[in-house]
Amino acid sequence: MISINNLSFAYRKKPVFNGLSLQFQAGHVYGLLGKNGTGKSSLLRNIAGLLFPKKGSIRVNGFNPTERLPGFLQDVFMVPEEFHLPDIPIPTFIAYYSPFYPHFNKDQFGNYITAFEIPLDSTLQNMSYGQKKKVLIAFALATNVRVLLMDEPTNGLDIISKGQFRKILAQALDEQQCIIISTHQVKDLENLIDRVTIIDDGKILFDQTVEDITRKLSFRFTYDADDAARAYYSESSLRGNIIVSANEDGEEGKIDLELLYKAIVTSGDKITKVFQS
Amino acid sequence: MNQFFSFDRFSLLVSKHWADNKKRYLLSVLAFAGLLITWFAFTLIIDDDADRMSLDVQLSTYFFSLFIAGTLYASQYYSELASKPKGSNFLLVPASTFEKFLCSLLYTVILFFLVLTAVFYIINFSMVTITNSIYANDATFKKAPVANIFDVTFFEFDNNYALNFLLFFFAIQSIFLLGSVYFRKYSYIKTIISGVVAWFVIAGLTFFIYKELYPKSKFGDDEPAFPSWLTMLISISLMYVVAPLFWTFTYFRLKAKQL
Numbered sequence: 001m002i003s004i005n006n007l008s009f010a011y012r013k014k015p016v017f018n019g020l021s022l023q024f025q026a027g028h029v030y031g032l033l034g035k036n037g038t039g040k041s042s043l044l045r046n047i048a049g050l051l052f053p054k055k056g057s058i059r060v061n062g063f064n065p066t067e068r069l070p071g072f073l074q075d076v077f078m079v080p081e082e083f084h085l086p087d088i089p090i091p092t093f094i095a096y097y098s099p100f101y102p103h104f105n106k107d108q109f110g111n112y113i114t115a116f117e118i119p120l121d122s123t124l125q126n127m128s129y130g131q132k133k134k135v136l137i138a139f140a141l142a143t144n145v146r147v148l149l150m151d152e153p154t155n156g157l158d159i160i161s162k163g164q165f166r167k168i169l170a171q172a173l174d175e176q177q178c179i180i181i182s183t184h185q186v187k188d189l190e191n192l193i194d195r196v197t198i199i200d201d202g203k204i205l206f207d208q209t210v211e212d213i214t215r216k217l218s219f220r221f222t223y224d225a226d227d228a229a230r231a232y233y234s235e236s237s238l239r240g241n242i243i244v245s246a247n248e249d250g251e252e253g254k255i256d257l258e259l260l261y262k263a264i265v266t267s268g269d270k271i272t273k274v275f276q277s
Numbered sequence: 278m279n280q281f282f283s284f285d286r287f288s289l290l291v292s293k294h295w296a297d298n299k300k301r302y303l304l305s306v307l308a309f310a311g312l313l314i315t316w317f318a319f320t321l322i323i324d325d326d327a328d329r330m331s332l333d334v335q336l337s338t339y340f341f342s343l344f345i346a347g348t349l350y351a352s353q354y355y356s357e358l359a360s361k362p363k364g365s366n367f368l369l370v371p372a373s374t375f376e377k378f379l380c381s382l383l384y385t386v387i388l389f390f391l392v393l394t395a396v397f398y399i400i401n402f403s404m405v406t407i408t409n410s411i412y413a414n415d416a417t418f419k420k421a422p423v424a425n426i427f428d429v430t431f432f433e434f435d436n437n438y439a440l441n442f443l444l445f446f447f448a449i450q451s452i453f454l455l456g457s458v459y460f461r462k463y464s465y466i467k468t469i470i471s472g473v474v475a476w477f478v479i480a481g482l483t484f485f486i487y488k489e490l491y492p493k494s495k496f497g498d499d500e501p502a503f504p505s506w507l508t509m510l511i512s513i514s515l516m517y518v519v520a521p522l523f524w525t526f527t528y529f530r531l532k533a534k535q536l
Contacts, residue, residue, distance in 0.1 A: 050365055050536045068532075069280040073371035084362035086297040096296040099289050100371040 001026045001178045002047060002147065006056035009039075009046060016042045017202040019056070026146065027175045031193035032182040033261050039202045040182040041081060044149045047180070048078040061146055074101055077140045078149040085132050087125035090118075093135075103144035108172075112138035115168050116161065129156045137165065141172045150181045154188040162188055186257035196257070198264050206264045208275055210255055216274050217263075218247040219256040232270050233263030246274060280373060287376045294380055309346065310396050313338070317404040326417040330408045335424035339397050343446055346393060351385045351453040352465040355531070359461040364536045374532045382524065385454060386447060394426065444516040451523035458530045483507075 002024035009017045016039045024030055034040050045051040046058055049065030049072065058065055063072035086093065090113070098104040113120055116134040124132060133156050140148060154162050169192055173179070181189060196213065198206040222228055223240040231243035244263040247253070264271055295302075320334050328334065357363035370377070405421050412418035426442075456468030487507070 045536070048365075048369060050368060052535055068368060068374060070283070070286060070371050070373050070376075071278050071280055073369060076369075078365070078369060080362065080365050082362040084357075084360070084366045087300065088296055092296055096289075096293045100286075100293075 001061060002180075003059045004043075004047075004056070005058075007046065007053050007058065008055035009042060009051065009053050011042075015202065020202065020204065021056075022197070022204060022207070024178050024180060026178050028195050029169075029173065029179045029181065029193045030195045030197055031186070031189045031257070032180055032197050032199060033186055033257070034182075034184065034199040034205075035265075036184060038199050040184075040199055041151050043199065044078065044151050044180065044182055047147070048076060048149055049073075050078075075145045076147040076149070077101075077143050077145045079133075079136055079140050079151065079153055081152040081155060083133070083136055085124045085136060087123070089123045090120055090135060093124060094139075097139070098142075101143040101145065105142050105144060108144075109138055109142035112141055112168055112172075116164055130158060130161055133157060134161060134164075137168070141168065144174070144177075146177055148177060148179045150179070152183050152185070153181060154183065154185055166192055186261050190255065190257050193257075196260065198261060200265065205268055206272065211252070212275065213260065214247070214252040214255050215250065216247055217260070217271070218245050218253055219243075219259050220245075220253070232267045232274075233259065235259070235262070244271075281375055282373060282379075283376070286372045287379060290370065290372045290376055290380045291383060293370070294384060306392060306396060309342070309393070310400055313342070313397065313400040314404070317400070321408060326412070326415060327419050329412060329418060330405050330421035332422065332424050335401055335405075336426065339394075339401075339424070339426050340442070342397065343390075343393060344449065347385075347389060347446060347450045348453040348468075349465060350389055351450045352457045352468055354381050354385050354454060355457040356464065358458060358534055358536070359464075361536050364534070368534065368536065374528065378524075378528045378531055381454065381527075385450065390443070390446075397426075398423075441516065444520070448515050448519035448523075451520040451527070455523045455527045455530065458527055458534065483511075 002022075004020060004022040007017050007020040007022075008015070020043075032040050032043065042051060046053055047060060047065060049060075049068045052066045060072060061075055063069060065072060065076075088096075094106065094109060098106065098109075110120065113135065116131075116138060118127075118131055118134055118138075122131075124135065127135070133153070137150075137153060140150070154165060157165060166188070169179075181193065183189060193210060195209045196206065197204060217232075219242075221237075221240060221242050222231075225241075227245070228234040228236075228241035228243055231241070231245040233244040234241045235243075242256075242259060244256075244259050316338060317330065317334075321329055324331070324334070357367050367377070372380075402423055405423050409420050413420075452472055453465070453468050456464045456471070460467045
């Protein structure tokens with residue numbers, strides 16, 4: 001679905017990626033994690049055709065994104081971190097924007113908007129940033145495009161809205177779709193993504209399915225100091241330690257994305273070896 | 278699916294542009310009409326009796342409006358590309374670059390010209406009628422005719438006057454349309470500066486090359502007089518070459534735009 005081969009990209013003289021290769025398949029929700037400025041947004045913008053690679057290639061649904069052909073654009077939707085919506089009522093927005101997307105479903109849009117508790121007759125410009133973002137997310141999901149790119153989708157959403165977002169996205173998942181969500185607010189993606197890709201300094205630091213992660217790693221709380229010492233990553237709390245360790249009993253537990261991210265950033269080599277073995 | 282041009286997609290794009298901008302466009306038309314009325318009323322006060330709503334006043338008002346408003350509109354058409362959120366919204370709309378470019382020509386060249394000319398004629402005709410009726414009994418007042426904007430020539434290289442001024446206007450406007458894609462900020466001012474610099478460079482080069490190529494004896498004492506074929510060539514270029522050339526540059530610049 002998305003194939004990135006030997007991608008090099010730079011902003012003038014500031015290199016972002018150098019020889020990055022990555023594949024994204026349909027039927028998955030990818031969590032693209034990383035610190036600010038590590039290239040998450042640049043990668044999404046390269047996939048969307050808003051930025052062009054300096055070297056290497058990207059193919060999305062068989063298209064070259066840099067050509068921005070209509071066949072490519074009608075099957076890819078990006079929810080950027082900073083976005084613009086026109087100063088028109090929601091029904092007008094739907095009437096003029098949705099016909100560009102052949103699989104747009106108005107009923108679906110209505111359901112999402114209702115779930116987000118947004119009045120359908122509102123004018124976009126009178127809405128708060130969070131409300132506008134919810135309209136854009138609802139629109140994006142209702143387009144039913146095969147590639148959905150979301151850059152920090154939960155930024156600007158309040159706690160209730162973040163819950164609504166997770167619920168709506170979980171309902172909207174489709175086997176034909178590939179959803180890539182870039183964020184540094186990793187907690188917001190828990191229970192949503194099925195593959196974790198961590199980018200650091202323009203390189204892929206870690207790229208594994210949630211299934212593999214929970215099979216090989218254990219995220220738990222321990223009072224045992226030896227346990228904490230043996231762990232790949234440990235964080236002290238009031239009573240004991242929260243650790244990331246090898247999953248020795250093989251039982252799949254719950255993933256803690258924040259802990260995983262910290263473990264990869266601090267002890268990436270050790271964890272990578274676990275997945276290579 | 279035709280990836281280069283589809284009439285359905287183009288129609289959707291034209292409708293979408295109208296939906297996004299209709300409030301701004303309608304207000305601009307009202308503001309233009311108001312300015313015209315104010316200006317004509319002002320000329321009635323300051324002009325001598327015989328010059329009230331004269332052809333000169335009408336024509337200079339029309340062409341001044343056409344060139345200023347036309348270049349201003351063209352120079353801001355792609356202004357959304359200066360902002361990442363607005364520009365992303367524009368570039369990611371599922372239509373081809375050619376359709377987006379053609380939409381810009383439809384609005385900035387055809388519809389702008391038609392709307393401006395229609396509004397001008399409505400106001401101008403009304404003002405001429407009102408002036409003629411108010412001053413009908415004034416002995417020194419000559420009845421003002423309604424100007425024909427198509428009966429004007431800028432370049433006398435053929436007799437097609439109606440097309441002459443339009444083609445010249447499109448040539449100038451096309452430069453500003455390119456400027457709106459090219460410059461992120463202050464595109465109007467930067468386009469004027471670039472245009473003036475380019476004009477002096479081209480004119481200077483033409484002058485010196487011609488002066489070097491041909492013996493001085495053929496010209497006047499101080500400076501060479503350009504022969505008719507060269508002035509004809511410059512005129513034809515301004516009429517028929519500049520606009521298509523700059524539109525082509527605009528299309529390719531739009532195609533290569535990154536945000």
